[in-house]
Amino acid sequence: MGAAHPEAMAPPKPGRTRTAPPQMPSTWWSAPRIRTYLLFDATGFIYFLVGFHAIHMIRALGEGPEAWQAVMSSLSHPLYILFHVVALASVIFVAVRFFRLFPKAQPPSIGPAKPPPGNVIHAMLYVVWIGITLVMSLALSGVIF
Amino acid sequence: MRTLLLKLEPLIWFMFGQGILIGTMLLTGWILVIGILMPLGIVDPANLDYTRAHALATSSLFGILPIGPLLLAALLVLPLWKGAHHVRSLLIDFGGGERDSFVATVLYLIAIVGSGMAIGAVVGL
Numbered sequence: 001m002g003a004a005h006p007e008a009m010a011p012p013k014p015g016r017t018r019t020a021p022p023q024m025p026s027t028w029w030s031a032p033r034i035r036t037y038l039l040f041d042a043t044g045f046i047y048f049l050v051g052f053h054a055i056h057m058i059r060a061l062g063e064g065p066e067a068w069q070a071v072m073s074s075l076s077h078p079l080y081i082l083f084h085v086v087a088l089a090s091v092i093f094v095a096v097r098f099f100r101l102f103p104k105a106q107p108p109s110i111g112p113a114k115p116p117p118g119n120v121i122h123a124m125l126y127v128v129w130i131g132i133t134l135v136m137s138l139a140l141s142g143v144i145f
Numbered sequence: 146m147r148t149l150l151l152k153l154e155p156l157i158w159f160m161f162g163q164g165i166l167i168g169t170m171l172l173t174g175w176i177l178v179i180g181i182l183m184p185l186g187i188v189d190p191a192n193l194d195y196t197r198a199h200a201l202a203t204s205s206l207f208g209i210l211p212i213g214p215l216l217l218a219a220l221l222v223l224p225l226w227k228g229a230h231h232v233r234s235l236l237i238d239f240g241g242g243e244r245d246s247f248v249a250t251v252l253y254l255i256a257i258v259g260s261g262m263a264i265g266a267v268v269g270l
Binding site for chain 2: 024038040041042043044045046047048050051052054055057058059061062064065068069072075076080081083084085087088091092094095098102128129132133134135136137139140141142145
């Protein structure tokens with residue numbers, strides 16, 4: 001574990017305040033906050049895999065009934081089920097963590113409009129997330145539409 | 146390459162932000178039903194046979210707004226950008242600042258190619 005490069009993701013012009021180069025503590029694996037932070041980034045791998053797998057499925061859907069049937073049947077493999085359990089845990093983890101950060105990242109005002117208080121935004125995100133998940137699940141399961 | 150990456154940063158950040166927000170919201174139900182409930186037989190996979198899956202994927206609202214293809218394109222494209230940006234960030238944290246320009250270019254190229262494949266797959270329905 002070396003030091004992160006000080007110029008990585010830095011703006012082209014340095015800021016007025018001098019800052020020490022960021023360094024990963026050698027004890028990162030025992031620091032829960034860093035571990036959670038790294039885990040949050042590591043979900044990127046899962047998103048890549050889920051994204052490309054979903055593309056693979058839709059290509060099969062475009063090829064016709066046999067290809068679709070084959071790709072749907074392949075999902076019963078225990079490794080696929082395990083992967084999707086990990087993927088579900090990942091998206092829930094990302095949602096919970098990101099929705100908590102989201103209100104803090106809002107500007108104090110957008111023109112004359114002020115964003116709602118943080119806890120209202122936080123609650124709204126949960127309502128939308130649960131709503132979309134519910135509609136999506138019911139639609140895919142054939143209950144609605 | 147570094148200058149180009151910095152110039153494109155707003156666009157990359159936008160796609161990443163949508164990936165984490167909209168991508169996550171769309172993926173939860175998708176993974177739950179297609180990846181877990183149907184393979185385990187809790188939901189009958191016959192409810193998403195070819196005819197119905199194709200109808201859902203190509204459905205439109207009031208015959209004008211292609212809601213199915215739009216949602217599907219978002220579901221396929223956005224997670225790739227969330228993935229690319231977070232994997233880049235992770236690799237910087239693991240001492241990869243020196244090679245960031247190269248790593249970032251490769252990751253975003255994967256996301257671009259994947260996005261093209263995704264849109265191709267949706268258009269090809």
